[in-house]
Amino acid sequence: MPAYQLYVYEDQEKREALEQKICEQVDACTEVNGKIRNRVKKFLIEEGITDISEMNAALRVRYEGYLERNETVHVPITCLRGFDRIFLHRMKEELKTLAGQRKYTTEYRDQWLCLTHYPDVEVAESFLTSKDGKELVWNFTLECPRKLKMQIFTVLKEVIHTYEGWTRKEKLLALQRLYQFCVVNQVSDIETMTLEEEQKFALKLSEDLGEKKKNAVFGILRMSRKILFLQAPEINWNANVWFLERFHFSKERINPSKPVELVSFKEVTNLENQKILQKYLRYLFGITDLCISTIRIKLLELRTFLVYFNGEEKPIYEVEAEKIQRYLESIQRQDTREKTANGRIFMILQFYNFLVVKRYLKKIPFRYEYYLQKEVHVHNDRSVPEGVYTEILSKLAEFPEHLRLMFLHLWCTGIRGSEVCTLTGDGYEEKDGDYWLKVYQVKMKTYKRIPIPEALYKLVQVYKKKYQIGPEEYLFQNQTGGAFRYGTFRYQMLKYCEKYQIANGEYIFKSHDYRHNLATLYYDSGISLQAVRDYLGHEYEEMTRQYVDYMPKKLEKASEAYFQEETHSFAAELMKGEFHG
Incomplete structure (x- = not known):
């Protein structure tokens, strides 16, 4: 036999051996239909694949194109599932070896990724039920900053390990849209994405999906920012949005019923000003011991x-100082209380003191005294x-159990909503026939102990026993066992007051009003203003005076009684000179 014929024969023999090997490897995956296995074998042979360990996401993308060009394939997703099952069959075998464990890791790589090939077999198999497979394939070979691709990958991993079913699919599709937007618009870092870029993303979603669908998808941006901020090895102080869960503040600085989840700087478009504001907030968080809600107001x-x-x-x-002064003058002109306007002036003054201390300025460019207004109480x-x-009490039995007990606390004690x-469960005490409640005041960052009715104490004990509430657990809990959200409490009270037509459905529930009720009741019963102040937990009597609603009427009544006596006439007092004395 001539030499060239021998080479052709040997090459054909070698090729047939490789084809036989591929066929045997594919056929080992018996859970895949024989017809689908044959189609995969044919494709792999045409692609020159010598071992199914060479199968990957990029090859799957080519297989999808191959199926679309094949007129006899009517349901490509079924064939793709067969491809994926064959891949998983091989991956499971390889993961039994040390080399396979090194090969299949969840580390980021600049390559195509298919979620049905995810190195966690359980996760990968959960994606085999995808109806259309739109959320499965991710291209990390695109021409864009590697940092952006790694951020998308980080969020992707968090989503697939946190969510399931339809919710997971929706979030992955939303993340794909965010990824595509960032690549097209050259966004290099999700955490420093500007307000303009964010608005452009929202507009793009509106054009593609419509306003209603847009709102659901747009939430992926906030989720991505949160995941990246919380999972970063070190706090990213340059991020446009900070998520406060990362800072682990002491519980004394946080109101669990009104938690501040995040602070945003993206609204400040002058980047130097944004940077300064971030530094100032970092100072307030780290150096001062102010409550987080107070810091948020300043921000x-x-x-x-x-x-x-x-x-x-x-x-x-x-x-220029003139421009700063014009802004301060605008605060004076706004229709707000004098106390509120003055508070705003002082917040700006404190910020400028910070700028002076940090040597951005030599002196403050305005005289704050010029802009303060006389406070009229x-x-x-x-x-x-x-x-x-x-009426509420008469209909209270119709309200949900937790709302009944929460309302009774407001009505009986006058504590804040x-x-x-x-x-908490350990806040209630019986001693020598008296009943006490320990309350933590976030504003004052201190505990106070107040008397409560015996009936309220006993109702709480029944409630605690029924729901097995431990000493350190919240008496009223949200779905995760944390403190009941104040916003939820107010919303539910408004809902049930309207449902049961309190005051013909016109009553607007405000928890703080019940503090006024109790302060007024105590003062009208002869309790001193100082005692009412201590009970409410106020620092100053001026604040307590604003809570005693009958005080102006009481003073007026006393004044009338005084001047009814002839010796206390208005003219007589003028002659004594006591009004000017």
């Missing part, structure tokens, strides 16, 4: 201030009318 005010200067190219410490009668709370939400 919102300063963010509003800096947003006002978004059009300036200069950083805030270089903006206006009394607002906020007590709940007797007819209203009596947020304090009701954070009561």
Whole structure:
């Protein structure tokens, strides 16, 4: 036989041996239909694959194109599932070896990824039921910053390990849209994505999906930011949004019923100003011991201030004094209480003191005294009318059990709504026939102990026993066992007050009004203002005066009685000179 014929024969023999090997490896996966196995074998042979260990996501993408070009294939997804099952069959075998365990890891790589090939076999198999497979394939070979691809991969892993079924699919499809948007619009870092880019993403979703569907998909951006911020090896102080769960603040600084989940800086578009605001907040978090809710109020005010200067190219410490003064004058002109306006001025002053200390400025460019307003104390009668709370009590049995007990705490004790939400099992005590409640005041960062009715104490004991509430557990809990959210409490009370037509359906529930009721009741019963102040937990009597709703009427009545006596006439007092003395 001529030499060239021998080479051809040997090459054909070698090729046939390889084809036989592929056929045997594919046929070993008996859980896949024979017809589908044959189609996979034919494709692999045509692609020159010598071992099914060479199967990967990129090859699957080519197989999908191969199926689409084949007119006899009517349900490509079924054939793709067969491909995936064959891959998984081989991966399971390889994972039994040390080399296979090194090969199949969940580390990021610049390559195609198919979720049915995910190195966690249980996760991979859970994707085999995907009806259309749209969420399965991810291209990490795209021309874009590697940091962006790694961020998308990090979020992807969190989603597939956290969610299941339809919810997981929806979030993965949303993440794909975010990934595509970032690549097209050259967004290099999700955590520093600007407000303009965010708005552009929202607009793109509206155009593609419509307004209703957009809102559901848009949430993937916030989720991605949160995952990246919480999972980063070190805190990313340059992120546009900080998620406060990362900081592990002491419980004394947090109100669990009104938690502050995040703070955002993206609204400040001058990047230098944004950087300064981040530094200031970092100072407030780390150096001061202020409550987080108080810090958030300061942030919102300063963010509003800096947003006002978004059009300036200069950083805030270089903006002309006249422009700063015009902003302060605008605060004076706004229709707000004098106390509120003055508080805003002081927040800006504190920010400028920080700029001076950090040597951005040599001195503050305005005299804050010029912008302060005289505070006039206006009394607002906020007590709940007797007819209203009596009607609630008469219909209270119709309310859900937890709302019944929460309302009784408000009505009996006058504590804040947020304090009701954070009561714990060990907060109740009986001593020498008296009954006491221990309440943590977030505003004061201290505990106070107040007397409560015996009936309320006994109702709580029954409730604790029924729901097996431990000493350190919250009496009223959310779905995860944490403190009941104040917003949920107020929403539910509004809902049931409307449902049962309290005050003909016109009553608007406000938990704080019941503090006014109790303060007024105590003062009208002859208890001193100082004692009422201590009970409510106020630092100053001026604050307590605003809670005693009958005080103006009581003073007026006393005044009338005084001047009814002839010796106390208005003219007589003027002649004595006591009004000017």
